[in-house]
Amino acid sequence: MATRKRESARIAVPRRTTNEAFFDEAWERLRLAFSDILNKDQGSLSFEELYRNAYNLVVHKRGPLLYDGVSNVFSVHLRSLVDHVLVPSFPIATSANTSNELGQPSLSGGAAFLRTLRDVWNDYVTSTMMIRDVLRYMDKAYVTGNSKLLPIYNQSLHLFKQTIITSQPHPIQQHILSTYLDQVYKERQGDIIDKSLLKSISEMLLSLDTDSTGTTSLYHSILEPEFLTTSTTFYTQESENLLKSFDATQYLVHVETRISQEDARVSHYMYPTTLPKIHKILYDELLERHLSVIIEMENSGLVAMLDSNKVVDLARMYKLFAKTNAGHDEMLKALSAYIKSLGKTINFDFGGAARDSNATTSSTSSSTIMSGQPPNPVKWVEAMIELKDRFDLVASSSFDNDKLFTRHINSTIEVVVNENSRSSEFVSLFIDENLRKGLKGKSENEVDELLDKTIMLFRFIGEKDVFERYYKQHLAKRLLFNRSVSDDAERGMISRLKVECGYQFTHKLEGMFNDMRLSLETMQSYKSLLSTSSTVLAPNNLPIPEISVNILTSTFWPMSSSTTPQIAFSPELTLALEKFQKFYLSRHSGRRLTFLHNMGTTDLRIQFDTCKKEINVSTYATVVLLNVFSTTTPNTEFVEYTTIREKTAIPDLELKRTLQSLSLGKYKILLKRGGGKDVADSDGFCFNGKFTASLNKIKIPTISSSASSSTSTSNTIGIETDEDRAATMDRIDEARKYQVEAAIVRIMKSRKQLEHNVLVGEVVKMLSSRFSPSFGMVKQRIEGLIEREYLERDKKDRKLYNYVA
Amino acid sequence: MAKINALYQKYKDEEDDVVGIDGVLQLCEDLGLDPQEAVVLVLAWHLGAEKIGEFTKKGFTEGLAKLGVDTIQGLKNQIPIMRSQLDDPSTFKEVYFFTFNFGRVEGQRSLSLESAISFWGLLLVGKFVYLEEWIEFLEENHKKAISKDTWNLLLDFAKLCETDPKFENHDEDSAWPVLIDSFVEYQKEQIEG
Numbered sequence: 001m002a003t004r005k006r007e008s009a010r011i012a013v014p015r016r017t018t019n020e021a022f023f024d025e026a027w028e029r030l031r032l033a034f035s036d037i038l039n040k041d042q043g044s045l046s047f048e049e050l051y052r053n054a055y056n057l058v059v060h061k062r063g064p065l066l067y068d069g070v071s072n073v074f075s076v077h078l079r080s081l082v083d084h085v086l087v088p089s090f091p092i093a094t095s096a097n098t099s100n101e102l103g104q105p106s107l108s109g110g111a112a113f114l115r116t117l118r119d120v121w122n123d124y125v126t127s128t129m130m131i132r133d134v135l136r137y138m139d140k141a142y143v144t145g146n147s148k149l150l151p152i153y154n155q156s157l158h159l160f161k162q163t164i165i166t167s168q169p170h171p172i173q174q175h176i177l178s179t180y181l182d183q184v185y186k187e188r189q190g191d192i193i194d195k196s197l198l199k200s201i202s203e204m205l206l207s208l209d210t211d212s213t214g215t216t217s218l219y220h221s222i223l224e225p226e227f228l229t230t231s232t233t234f235y236t237q238e239s240e241n242l243l244k245s246f247d248a249t250q251y252l253v254h255v256e257t258r259i260s261q262e263d264a265r266v267s268h269y270m271y272p273t274t275l276p277k278i279h280k281i282l283y284d285e286l287l288e289r290h291l292s293v294i295i296e297m298e299n300s301g302l303v304a305m306l307d308s309n310k311v312v313d314l315a316r317m318y319k320l321f322a323k324t325n326a327g328h329d330e331m332l333k334a335l336s337a338y339i340k341s342l343g344k345t346i347n348f349d350f351g352g353a354a355r356d357s358n359a360t361t362s363s364t365s366s367s368t369i370m371s372g373q374p375p376n377p378v379k380w381v382e383a384m385i386e387l388k389d390r391f392d393l394v395a396s397s398s399f400d401n402d403k404l405f406t407r408h409i410n411s412t413i414e415v416v417v418n419e420n421s422r423s424s425e426f427v428s429l430f431i432d433e434n435l436r437k438g439l440k441g442k443s444e445n446e447v448d449e450l451l452d453k454t455i456m457l458f459r460f461i462g463e464k465d466v467f468e469r470y471y472k473q474h475l476a477k478r479l480l481f482n483r484s485v486s487d488d489a490e491r492g493m494i495s496r497l498k499v500e501c502g503y504q505f506t507h508k509l510e511g512m513f514n515d516m517r518l519s520l521e522t523m524q525s526y527k528s529l530l531s532t533s534s535t536v537l538a539p540n541n542l543p544i545p546e547i548s549v550n551i552l553t554s555t556f557w558p559m560s561s562s563t564t565p566q567i568a569f570s571p572e573l574t575l576a577l578e579k580f581q582k583f584y585l586s587r588h589s590g591r592r593l594t595f596l597h598n599m600g601t602t603d604l605r606i607q608f609d610t611c612k613k614e615i616n617v618s619t620y621a622t623v624v625l626l627n628v629f630s631t632t633t634p635n636t637e638f639v640e641y642t643t644i645r646e647k648t649a650i651p652d653l654e655l656k657r658t659l660q661s662l663s664l665g666k667y668k669i670l671l672k673r674g675g676g677k678d679v680a681d682s683d684g685f686c687f688n689g690k691f692t693a694s695l696n697k698i699k700i701p702t703i704s705s706s707a708s709s710s711t712s713t714s715n716t717i718g719i720e721t722d723e724d725r726a727a728t729m730d731r732i733d734e735a736r737k738y739q740v741e742a743a744i745v746r747i748m749k750s751r752k753q754l755e756h757n758v759l760v761g762e763v764v765k766m767l768s769s770r771f772s773p774s775f776g777m778v779k780q781r782i783e784g785l786i787e788r789e790y791l792e793r794d795k796k797d798r799k800l801y802n803y804v805a
Numbered sequence: 806m807a808k809i810n811a812l813y814q815k816y817k818d819e820e821d822d823v824v825g826i827d828g829v830l831q832l833c834e835d836l837g838l839d840p841q842e843a844v845v846l847v848l849a850w851h852l853g854a855e856k857i858g859e860f861t862k863k864g865f866t867e868g869l870a871k872l873g874v875d876t877i878q879g880l881k882n883q884i885p886i887m888r889s890q891l892d893d894p895s896t897f898k899e900v901y902f903f904t905f906n907f908g909r910v911e912g913q914r915s916l917s918l919e920s921a922i923s924f925w926g927l928l929l930v931g932k933f934v935y936l937e938e939w940i941e942f943l944e945e946n947h948k949k950a951i952s953k954d955t956w957n958l959l960l961d962f963a964k965l966c967e968t969d970p971k972f973e974n975h976d977e978d979s980a981w982p983v984l985i986d987s988f989v990e991y992q993k994e995q996i997e998g
Contacts, residue, residue, distance in 0.1 A: 757979070776983065779983055780983050783952065783982055787952050787954065793958075798958065798961060799980040
């Protein structure tokens with residue numbers, strides 16, 4: 001192979017000339033082309049040629065010439081746009097005197113101006129992008145290394161901002177803002193506007209930097225703040241105007257509407273960062289400033305909504321106010337006040353409270369204190385339960401079961417319940433009424449529901465120890481006189497109380513039930529024993545009557561066994577009692593039986609003149625009738641009271657009651673000589689032989705101690721009299737003293753040394769499930785214990801207590 | 806010791822082995838003291854008396870020994886020192902606490918109001934701004950015996966009254982006895998009324 005001498009093929013490289021004119025020409029070509037592009041004229045040179053020209057200039061170190069030149073082209077063009085396009089299209093204030101509500105002069109031609117601006121912008125952007133493409137090499141090779149220069153596209157934007165937006169002689173920026181915001185204003189008034197136009201303007205402003213740091217756009221530095229300011233003014237005014245004529249519901253609906261409108265506005269033609277800011281303005285101006293006005297509006301505010309049970313309106317208020325700082329607090333205040341006033345009415349209507357002259361209902365202008373209605377425990381409890389149910393429902397349907405709201409409702413109801421000083425008694429009476437009669441015929445579910453609701457109210461009672469005492473009393477009566485309508489219901493109540501208060505609370509109650517059951521068993525054994533043994537006659541030849549005994553364990557039951565007088569029973573009765581006692585004690589040695597004759601009853605067969613009746617009377621009445629009026633000869637004599645007392649040995653108070661029951665009730669077994677309801681020593685009684693009645697079996701109840709006095713008022717439910725109540729409270733106070741002391745000792749024993757305040761706090765906490773002792777009371781008990789040397793004060797610190805072992 | 810015993814024999818009661826009421830009165834006379842003076846309480850404290858009008862043999866003899874005296878004159882010389890002890894806060898405190906037990910009737914836990922008032926009159930004059938008002942308050946409202954706790958804490962309370970006469974800083978829930986709290990309330994009303 002022959003090697004040829006290689007001839008380098010030479011590419012024809014244009015000769016480098018240092019001729020300046022060459023570059024000037026190149027630039028000139030570009031300048032014209034760029035002007036054409038900016039003017040949307042089709043140029044004569046192709047893209048490649050322009051690119052090459054630019055390339056050459058940069059390669060030959062003519063970058064500055066090119067860059068500055070292009071910048072100049074831009075500036076010139078922009079200035080011409082200002083003078084010939086934008087300024088002529090400025091909107092005109094229609095008249096110096098008219099202005100919209102924001103004090104802005106009303107504009108005509110505002111939208112047109114914005115349109116012009118938008119078109120200018122769009123064209124400019126298109127053109128400069130093309131130019132950027134042409135100058136890509138310059139950006140890469142010349143601009144990149146030079147930190148003082150912006151890439152050419154950015155430079156074009158910068159010049160746009162400088163020349164047009166922030167143009168010195170011409171108020172273009174002001175016009176942009178005012179026309180933009182005027183459009184917003186019109187839209188808020190309900191007009192249809194060109195949303196995409198505003199969107200374009202927003203996007204334009206977003207693309208333009210405020211300054212050379214490039215950190216914020218013009219949107220954020222000039223449009224957004226101005227938008228927020230005018231919006232604030234707008235909504236401040238709107239709220240004041242509307243509140244003059246709209247009611248609460250209309251107003252809140254309007255607020256909802258405005259919120260969704262602003263949401264739409266931002267999403268259609270503004271930038272997302274504006275959303276939370278405009279929301280805040282709405283919440284502050286439309287709601288936060290006017291919270292109490294809205295809530296307290298007559299006939300439409302919160303109270304009116306609650307009154308008419310406007311679930312949706314309440315829910316709306318709750319949702320809207322959630323966005324404010326103080327909205328819910330204000331609502332809770334009004335809600336509590338409302339519940340309190342309802343509670344006050346309940347206490348007045350059924351609780352026996354006195355109405356004061358500041359009643360919130362539309363009372364007359366009387367300023368005296370009216371005394372309350374007679375108390376009605378059952379209705380009171382039902383009304384309170386209903387109150388709680390009602391507001392539970394409101395909380396769940398309108399307040400989203402918000403914990404803060406439910407807590408407030410519960411604590412207000414608790415206050416209201418305990419304002420009635422007899423709440424414990426009333427709840428027990430309510431249960432009593434239901435267990436005796438009310439639950440009759442109710443299904444198991446209904447019973448459960450009622451018991452659950454009662455327990456719910458029970459939780460609110462502060463003085464649970466008082467309740468316990470009343471419940472015991474009422475239960476005792478129910479058990480002994482066999483008045484319970486349902487054993488299951490009784491046990492249901494007890495088990496619920498156990499869950500609420502623990503075993504200690506219900507242990508005695510359960511003991512009472514147990515006693516009743518055991519008594520039945522005992523009686524069965526006794527009866528079978530009697531049936532097998534021979535009949536014995538009493539010394540007076542009368543047969544021994546059948547006896548049925550309920551044996552009560554004394555610590556469980558609320559009766560005291562101390563004051564049982566010796567009654568003069570006739571022999572056959574005495575024998576009956578003795579026989580039983582012997583039987584019982586033979587089975588349970590070491591026990592002592594005390595008969596409570598004041599609570600016993602007897603079935604007597606009485607022969608009247610024309611009829612024979614079986615009558616159930618109290619034991620005392622039995623003694624009266626048998627000892628005084630039961631004779632074989634006709635009985636028409638009046639026997640003096642004193643003689644009766646002698647023959648029966650029944651104490652005065654009881655004897656008088658017994659005689660009243662026999663002579664003044666519906667069925668008069670005895671006739672009374674001596675007027676009036678009260679029994680005087682000189683009064684006389686005689687057997688009413690002429691007695692008749694339609695029924696063959698009759699029960700004669702003993703008049704209760706409250707009704708036996710002629711000065712008492714009617715008392716159908718069995719509410720304690722004031723004296724009895726005072727006695728009950730005394731006993732409660734005594735018991736409380738011991739409980740406080742026991743708590744103090746227990747706490748000190750385990751902690752050995754405690755500061756005064758801490759000790760008091762612990763004591764109150766320990767006893768809180770039963771009652772709330774006052775600080776003063778605890779302090780007194782502490783002092784008592786110091787006296788008795790269970791505690792001592794620390795020698796160095798007066799405020800410390802030490803346990804004395 | 807012999808001299809002390811001799812002294813004891815001089816004042817002791819005829820029948821019992823104690824210095825009885827007569828002996829006490831005689832002793833006071835010999836010392837030139839009014840038996841109702843405050844300094845007598847200081848003396849009683851030194852001699853370990855357990856109740857009014859009686860010094861036990863042990864208390865008397867040991868007390869004199871501790872004081873380092875064995876003659877009446879020697880004891881008389883101690884009297885001015887005892888008087889000054891009333892003004893020394895720590896010894897005064899001891900004497901004050903002692904007085905409660907001293908003044909009690911045997912078998913009782915508390916000090917009768919009457920006795921308490923007269924002892925306070927002796928001891929707290931000049932030391933308790935509200936002494937008169939306190940006594941008035943008790944006579945009108947309390948009328949019962951005074952507990953040890955209340956007696957003891959009254960001293961602290963008296964000190965407090967000097968710095969806070971209007972009770973602006975009195976804390977109802979702090980550990981003052983209930984009676985003192987009531988007095989503060991009473992006194993506040995008096996100040997305002």
